[in-house]
């Protein structure tokens with residue numbers, strides 16, 4: 001009986017630890033204000049003040065002394081059902097440090113982020129996490145202009161539909177940094193290794209972000225049945241992230257079960273036009289949700305199926321005639 005009891009208590013400790021590592025809303029009004037102000041600088045809210053819910057400011061990871069935080073600032077949207085649109089809340093991660101003068105806070109992509117990152121304690125950020133974040137700073141080396149080093153977010157060799165071509169987080173908003181995908185077994189997989197953070201967790205859905213170590217980050221919305229990996233942990237290429245769904249954990253709208261996949265480069269929304277992902281080059285149309293993907297002289301329009309190559313962005317001629 002004794003071993004069983006100790007096993008149970010270990011399990012409870014583990015469960016308790018896991019919940020500590022999940023994003024939770026900050027109770028610190030000063031931190032909340034700093035993060036909300038930073039998000040407002042990034043994108044002045046398009047709607048009249050007061051028409052949107054308050055920004056959600058969450059702590060994803062914090063140091064033991066609580067002076068260092070990796071958090072997320074998200075602008076929730078009203079939840080709209082029965083509309084044929086795909087709207088996703090704006091969200092950014094930030095790094096913050098509490099000083100005697102108050103919180104210093106930098107959003108990913110801001111100039112001050114790099115300095116804050118270098119000042120963060122060694123025993124708090126893992127080597128994986130630090131390497132991934134260093135690559136996101138504007139001083140880091142950039143890949144060839146059209147390369148991303150990323151696959152597509154599902155199993156290699158499988159075909160999924162491009163249900164929406166390049167578009168912004170609210171459809172027509174620029175840049176067109178996002179593409180919608182659905183199909184196959186619905187299991188969304190990491191298109192490259194990365195450090196994971198999950199914000200706005202509600203009923204097994206949330207906003208998922210992978211910080212890769214080549215300057216790119218990728219984000220995922222509408223998924224359900226998210227994995228249970230703790231924030232700040234590295235997931236391998238091909239690791240399960242979640243399932244395509246209609247999740248609206250921070251509001252917005254959805255056109256049916258899919259994943260909204262977005263690209264961020266060095267902390268800023270990156271146009272997907274001309275970018276290579278999983279062996280395909282994507283092209284924007286003149287309007288949101290239009291456009292196409294191409295490889296080997298062939299092209300697939302919106303609604304068509306894309307076979308994810310094995311080996312990421314390398315051309316695979318034997319697969320080029322597959323439909």
Ligand SMILES: [Zn+2]
Nearest residue numbers: 086178180260
């Ligand atoms: Zn979308």
